[in-house]
Amino acid sequence: MNGHRYAVDVPVGTSLAAVLRDELGLTGTKVAxxxxxxxxCTVQVDGVPRLSCITLVHTVEGExxxxxxxxxxxxxxxFVRADATQCGFCTPGQIVSAAALVAVSPAPTRDEIRHxxxxxxxxxxxxxxIEEAILHWRD
Ligand code: FES
Ligand code: FES
Known part of the structure; x- marks a missing residue:
């Protein structure tokens, strides 16, 4: 995870989000x-967005x-330049998804961003x- 390896001992049925937040202290991932x-709660698994609240940690393979x-x-x-946050609760998940998007489409159209x-x-x-922030992410 994030370039490191972690060993955790949790019951089968534990979500990835719970492990991130409660076992590893990575509270940037939010649960709403x-x-x-x-x-x-979006994270990436091998670059693909994944909802960590409904992902069982024992099923996760990959980075x-x-x-x-x-x-x-x-x-x-x-995101800061575009003032794309208010309460900020959704922002980590937004950035994780946006990063996956621009990794495969570095100059996304508005339609691609909305999709x-x-x-x-x-x-x-x-x-x-948020749309402006993604449109101009490389500026
Ligand atoms: S917390 Fe809402 S999708 Fe995971
Ligand atoms: S939910 Fe508050 S900034 Fe998105």
Whole structure:
């Protein structure tokens, strides 16, 4: 995970989100709905966005990337420049999904952004600014 290996001893049925937050102290990953609806808990597994609240940790194979592993990604600064956060609760998941998007499509169109980010909800309604942040992530 994030370039490191961790050993954890948890019961079968434990979610990846629970391990991240409760076992490893990686609380950048947020849990909101805890039912796979909102995207707040998004991490990447081998570069693909995954909802960690409904992912059983024993089923995970591959490299997990959390928001902590993306602290130096240009998207972080771009979100700040675009003022794309309000309460910030959805922001880690938004950036994790956006990083997966720009990794495969470095110059995404607005349609690609809306499609790629469709799984990440924002109760504060910062969608236009999130879109701007992703459009200009390399500026
Ligand atoms: S907390 Fe995982 S999808 Fe909402
Ligand atoms: S900034 Fe508050 S939920 Fe998105």
């Amino acid at each position: 709905c805890n039912e796979g609806h909102c995207g707040a 997990v990337t959390t928001i902590e592993g993306l602290r130096d990604h240009p998207l972080v600064e771009s 790629g980010m469709a799984g990440n909800l924002c109760r504060c309604g910062t969608y236009p600014k």
